[in-house]
Amino acid sequence: MDFKAQFQRKELELDAILEITEAINNNMPEESLYMMYKFTLRGTLQLEKLALFVWDKEWACRVNFGTSFNFSHFPLEQKALTNIKTLTYTKDILFEEKKFQEFQIVIPVFHKNNILAYLFFNPNPNETQENTEIDTRLIETLTNVILVAIENKKLVREQIAQAGLQREMEIAQQVQSLLFPKKLPFNKKIKIKATYYPHHLIGGDYYDYIAIDNNKHLWCIADVSGKGVPAALLMSNFQASLQTLVRQTTQLRAIVEALNHSIYRNAQGEHFITFFIAIYDSEVQNLTYINAGHNPPILFDLHTHHTHILDTGTTVLGVFEPLPFLQETTMNSLKNFYLFHFTDGVTELNNLAGEQFGDDRLLDFLKNNKHTNLSDIHEALIQKMNDFRQNVPYTDDVTLLSCRIDNEIH
Numbered sequence: 001m002d003f004k005a006q007f008q009r010k011e012l013e014l015d016a017i018l019e020i021t022e023a024i025n026n027n028m029p030e031e032s033l034y035m036m037y038k039f040t041l042r043g044t045l046q047l048e049k050l051a052l053f054v055w056d057k058e059w060a061c062r063v064n065f066g067t068s069f070n071f072s073h074f075p076l077e078q079k080a081l082t083n084i085k086t087l088t089y090t091k092d093i094l095f096e097e098k099k100f101q102e103f104q105i106v107i108p109v110f111h112k113n114n115i116l117a118y119l120f121f122n123p124n125p126n127e128t129q130e131n132t133e134i135d136t137r138l139i140e141t142l143t144n145v146i147l148v149a150i151e152n153k154k155l156v157r158e159q160i161a162q163a164g165l166q167r168e169m170e171i172a173q174q175v176q177s178l179l180f181p182k183k184l185p186f187n188k189k190i191k192i193k194a195t196y197y198p199h200h201l202i203g204g205d206y207y208d209y210i211a212i213d214n215n216k217h218l219w220c221i222a223d224v225s226g227k228g229v230p231a232a233l234l235m236s237n238f239q240a241s242l243q244t245l246v247r248q249t250t251q252l253r254a255i256v257e258a259l260n261h262s263i264y265r266n267a268q269g270e271h272f273i274t275f276f277i278a279i280y281d282s283e284v285q286n287l288t289y290i291n292a293g294h295n296p297p298i299l300f301d302l303h304t305h306h307t308h309i310l311d312t313g314t315t316v317l318g319v320f321e322p323l324p325f326l327q328e329t330t331m332n333s334l335k336n337f338y339l340f341h342f343t344d345g346v347t348e349l350n351n352l353a354g355e356q357f358g359d360d361r362l363l364d365f366l367k368n369n370k371h372t373n374l375s376d377i378h379e380a381l382i383q384k385m386n387d388f389r390q391n392v393p394y395t396d397d398v399t400l401l402s403c404r405i406d407n408e409i410h
Contacts, residue, residue: 030150037146038063041121041139048122049103054147055116056154066122069099081118084108087136090120107140109147116147179239181209189282189407190217193374195382195400197345204231205343205399206239210246212279218246220277221294221341221401226270234271238263252277252290253328256314260292263318272318276310276341280334282407287331287339292317297341298363300370301334307367310339338370339403345396346381351389361388374402 028036041047042065049066053059059076080095087107090100100106103120110116123136184192194207204224212218222238224231241262245255256277263273276297278289291297293316299308314326342362349357365384369377378400385398 030153033146033150034063037142038065040142042066045139046124047139048125050119050121051103052143053118053120054150067102069102071099074099076118078118081106081108084118087140105136107136107143109140109143111144111148111151116151117143119143179206179208179235181207184209185211185217189405190280191374191402191404192219193378193400193402195378195398197382197394197398199345199394199397204235205345205397206235207341207399207401208239208242210243212246212250215283216250216279216281218250218277218279219401219403220275221297221343221399222273222275223294223343223397223399224271224273231271234263234267234273237266238273250279252279252288253326256290256292256317256326257323260317260323261321264321267318269319272316274316276313278310278339280405282405285332285334285407287334287337288328289331290314290326290328292323295342295344295347297339298366299331299340300338300366302336302338302370303334307363334405335407337405339405340366340377341399341401341403343397343399345394345398346385346400348396349385349389349394349398350392352392357385357388374404377402 037052038050041050047066050063051061051067051071052063053071053076054062059078061071061074061076064071077095077097077100080093080100084093084106085108087105090103090106093100093106095101100120104122105120107119107121108115108117109119119139121139180194180196184194186192192209196205196207198205204226206220206222206224208220210218220242222235224235224238238259241259242255245258249255256275259273259275263271273292274294275292276289276294277292278287278297280287287299289310291311291313293314296309296311299310300306301308308331310329312327312329314323317323347357347359347362351357362381365381366377369380372380381400382398
C-alpha cells in the first residue's frame, strides 16, 4: 500500500473513531449510537454482513445487516462460543445452528474481564488482505468503544435508579415514622407500651392511640400486605383516614366500614390490611372492639382471672365491599386487665426445624408474665423469640403492643 493510501486509511480510521466519540460525549441515546455504528461499518468500511449480539440480562442481536437470515430475534448459540477469547474464524467453531456459518469471523468484546458482546461479520470482499486486517482492528476498536460507552450508560441509569429508589425509601421511612404516636399514655390508670422491629427499612405494621376524652381511650394495631413504598403510602392514607373518622364518630362499626371503603377504593385489590381496634370507657368499664382479620389479641382479666381471645369482628379490610358479617363486641365490667396485641411476625417466626413460634407458646409466656412490667414483658418476649429462632432470620415485621388498665385505683 502506498503512502497516500495509508494516509487515507488512517484518516478514515480516525474520523470514524472521532465521530463516534463525539456522539458519546454528546450523550446520544443507545439506539442512535447503534445506528451510527451500523452506518460506519456498512457505509464507510463496506462490510458485507454483520450481526452484533449484546448481553443485557439476556443475549440479543442489536445490529444486523447483509445476511440472508434476520438474526434480530434469533438466540445466540453461546455454548459454542464459551472458549472464544479472541478473533476466531467461524469455520473453526462447532455451531449446532448452521446459520452462524454465514459469517467468516467472530470477535468477543470484553470489558473488565466481562463479556459484553459477540461480533459476527464478513469483511469487505474487495479489500486486500492488508486492508482487511486494518479494517478488522478498526471494527474491533469501534465495537469496544461503542459497547463500553453503552455499558457505562447502563451503569449510570442503574445508579440513578438506585439513588431514586433510596430516596423513595427514605421518604417512605419518614412518612412511616410519622404514623406512630409520639407519646403513649403511661399513668396509674392506663399504661400502653409498644415495640416495633421492621424487617426491612420500611415495614408494614402500624399501631396508634387516640385519647377521645378523659374517659374514652382508643387504640389499634394493623398490618398491611406487601412491603416498601406502596405499603407505607397506603398505611399513611389509612392512618389519616382513621384520625379524621375518630373526630367524627366513636362508633367502631362506622369507622371500620369507612376504612374498608377507603382501602378498597385506593388499593384496588393489590393490598389488604388486617386491623384490630378497641375503645375502653373507664366510666362504664366497658371495652368495645372489632377484629378485622388480625391476629387475635389476648386479654387477661386481672380481676376475675379469666383469659379472653379477641377474635370476633369481620374479615381483612380492602377485599370486600361491603364487609361481610361485621360484628362489634362489647366486654362489660372490665376494671383491671392486661391486653396484649401483636402482628404475625411473632407467631409465624420459624426455628431451624421449621417449627413456628405459634399461638400456644405465646399464650403460655403471657400467662406467666401478665403481672410483669410492660417493658420487661416485651424485652423478655423478644429474648424468648431470639432463643427460639436461633440463627434463623426474621422474615416479617414484629410489633408488640401492650395495654394495662387499672380502673380500681381511685
